[in-house]
Amino acid sequence: MEKLLYDFFCRDTIVVAEALLGKILIYHSSDGDIGGRIIETEAYLGENDEACHTCRGKTPKNAAMFGTAGRNYLYRSYGIHLCYNITTDIPGMPSAVLLRSLEPLFGLEIMAKRRPKAEISRYCAGPGNLTKALGLDISLNDSSLLESDSLLAIYDDGYQAVEIVSKPRIGISKAQDLPLRFYLPGFSSLSRK
DNA sequence: GATTGGATCGCCT
DNA sequence: GGCGATCCAATCG
Numbered sequence: 001m002e003k004l005l006y007d008f009f010c011r012d013t014i015v016v017a018e019a020l021l022g023k024i025l026i027y028h029s030s031d032g033d034i035g036g037r038i039i040e041t042e043a044y045l046g047e048n049d050e051a052c053h054t055c056r057g058k059t060p061k062n063a064a065m066f067g068t069a070g071r072n073y074l075y076r077s078y079g080i081h082l083c084y085n086i087t088t089d090i091p092g093m094p095s096a097v098l099l100r101s102l103e104p105l106f107g108l109e110i111m112a113k114r115r116p117k118a119e120i121s122r123y124c125a126g127p128g129n130l131t132k133a134l135g136l137d138i139s140l141n142d143s144s145l146l147e148s149d150s151l152l153a154i155y156d157d158g159y160q161a162v163e164i165v166s167k168p169r170i171g172i173s174k175a176q177d178l179p180l181r182f183y184l185p186g187f188s189s190l191s192r193k
Numbered sequence: 194g195a196t197t198g199g200a201t202c203g204c205c206t
Numbered sequence: 207g208g209c210g211a212t213c214c215a216a217t218c219g
Contacts, residue, residue: 038202044195044200052200075200078198098200118203172200
């Protein structure tokens with residue numbers, strides 16, 4: 001599989017959010033490789049997007065989004081969950097793509113330990129479930145996806161998306177009308193339809 | 194210095 | 207479909 005590099009992520013955030021659908025996310029963890037196919041994303045468009053964490057400027061928490069494209073942005077949500085994003089776009093555009101769900105493909109036995117009561121199709125369904133199933137940690141925040149030894153990486157295995165659906169983003173209180181959630185219809189691991 | 198409010202989830206009825 | 211869990215910087219006073 002071909003690892004995706006800077007040129008893939010250094011593009012318009014909406015383009016990247018759609019292009020990531022069908023790609024493979026792998027966490028090369030100390031427990032082994034774990035991951036799957038990306039089937040649901042959301043685009044957060046930087047300082048002009050009221051729903052994006054960078055809309056009020058740079059803070060210690062959101063600093064990763066002000067870095068170059070192809071970096072990991074993780075933050076705690078509702079005090080409980082972690083959400084995992086990948087930074088996008090050219091320097092000066094602090095934007096990112098939220099990964100909302102994966103079709104599990106690698107490390108299913110590890111996921112099973114982390115999601116003991118869930119069905120396989122629900123292991124990575126939703127941003128909080130995804131980070132829990134993979135075992136991602138806040139310490140991965142602001143690390144790179146692009147280094148040859150990076151723990152997280154995105155790969156292209158040649159899969160071609162047949163159809164992409166766009167809908168309003170989930171769970172936000174501002175800019176609720178923008179259709180910036182993208183998913184591959186038909187997958188049982190979607191957080192919702 | 195205290196309050197607030199989330200890019201959620203799973204269990205309960 | 208309602209609610210409690212639980213974090214922490216930004217915001218307000």
